[in-house]
Amino acid sequence: MIQKVAIVGGTHGNELLGVYLVKKWQEFPELLQRDSLKCVTLISNPAAVAIKQRYVDRDLNRCFAANDLADEDLNSYEDRRAKEIAIRLGPKDHPLADVILDLHTTTSNMGISLLPSSKHPFNLRLAAYLHSLYPDIRICFGLQHGQDAPMLRSLSPLGYTIEVGPIAQGVLNADLFQRTEQLVHEILNYVDAMNQGNLPPVPSMVTVYQAIANVDYPRNSSGELQGMVHPQLQFKDYEPLPPGQPMFLSFTGEEIFYSGETLVYPVFINEAAYYEKQIAIVLTEKQRVDLGKG
Numbered sequence: 295m296i297q298k299v300a301i302v303g304g305t306h307g308n309e310l311l312g313v314y315l316v317k318k319w320q321e322f323p324e325l326l327q328r329d330s331l332k333c334v335t336l337i338s339n340p341a342a343v344a345i346k347q348r349y350v351d352r353d354l355n356r357c358f359a360a361n362d363l364a365d366e367d368l369n370s371y372e373d374r375r376a377k378e379i380a381i382r383l384g385p386k387d388h389p390l391a392d393v394i395l396d397l398h399t400t401t402s403n404m405g406i407s408l409l410p411s412s413k414h415p416f417n418l419r420l421a422a423y424l425h426s427l428y429p430d431i432r433i434c435f436g437l438q439h440g441q442d443a444p445m446l447r448s449l450s451p452l453g454y455t456i457e458v459g460p461i462a463q464g465v466l467n468a469d470l471f472q473r474t475e476q477l478v479h480e481i482l483n484y485v486d487a488m489n490q491g492n493l494p495p496v497p498s499m500v501t502v503y504q505a506i507a508n509v510d511y512p513r514n515s516s517g518e519l520q521g522m523v524h525p526q527l528q529f530k531d532y533e534p535l536p537p538g539q540p541m542f543l544s545f546t547g548e549e550i551f552y553s554g555e556t557l558v559y560p561v562f563i564n565e566a567a568y569y570e571k572q573i574a575i576v577l578t579e580k581q582r583v584d585l586g587k588g
Contacts, residue, residue, distance in 0.1 A: 296392040298391050300333075301319065302394065302397065304340065304342070305354050305398065305446055306339065306348045306353075307349065308464045311399045311461060311467070315475055328486040333482065336382070338354060338379055341371055348567055350370075354376060355396075355444075355445050357373050358376050358449060359442070360441075362376070376446075379446065379449070386450075394452070395456060395481065400461070401565055402562045403459060403460045403531045404458070405532075406428070406456065406473060407432045408434070410439065410454050411439065411447040411448060411451050412439060412441070413440075414451050417453070421500060421502075422585055423484055428477070432532055435502060437506075456477070496585065503561060505576050506558070509576075510572045520544055523563060524541055526540055528564060530560065532561060534557055536557050537555055537556070540552075556579075558577040560576065
């Protein structure tokens with residue numbers, strides 16, 4: 295039985311959708327009330343929210359690796375904050391929060407994407423159910439998932455990072471705000487129904503996108519950009535990219551093509567926050583997962 299769901303916003307201080315949804319629920323906690331479970335809310339990086347920046351010292355959503363949480367010599371603001379959050383929601387081997395929903399926005403054309411904490415059957419079945427309600431939702435597994443990942447979601451094996459976009463940094467979008475709010479309520483309804491033995495029907499199959507590689511922008515030997523995402527690829531998240539199709543356009547007009555041998559599905563295309571991480575595109579494979587009966 296799931297007893298506690300944690301809903302987190304503001305892991306990145308300039309992603310306002312999660313910040314203001316959490317603030318709304320903190321002002322009106324009755325909106326999250328369900329008979330069989332308790333919901334807690336958290337602004338995870340309040341200092342970054344206050345200055346409307348992604349982070350103060352370093353990316354909080356890369357501070358939750360087990361080794362980093364145990365390393366007392368890591369004392370940046372975000373490292374200290376990660377340890378505080380791990381005490382409140384963790385630890386990873388016995389989390390106090392059964393389910394974690396970490397709300398994010400992206401400048402990429404990702405729509406509403408669920409990035410599960412793990413491939414636990416609960417995550418897959420809930421994702422399949424949500425996809426049956428909202429067919430435009432995508433389920434995407436990152437290169438790092440599971441409890442060895444450094445993301446906040448790794449504090450519990452159950453739950454998701456919820457990525458919503460495209461939304462510019464520091465900007466709210468009313469339609470996506472309302473859709474995300476509705477999605478969270480459907481998740482809580484599902485968990486409440488499951489706890490009470492009234493689980494709604496779940497499809498037997500679900501489509502997921504599994505990340506297989508990160509691709510950087512063209513750069514010179516000094517690390518300076520030499521090109522940008524090709525206009526034919528921009529905003530084409532989750533659309534098929536076959537071998538030989540253009541990926542980048544150099545500043546001198548030269549096209550640079552996808553040189554892989556298999557069909558892939560790019561995501562997080564030209565995400566603003568990933569320039570510093572040297573990631574222009576995340577390549578994924580499209581997979582069908584059999585959830586079985588029940």
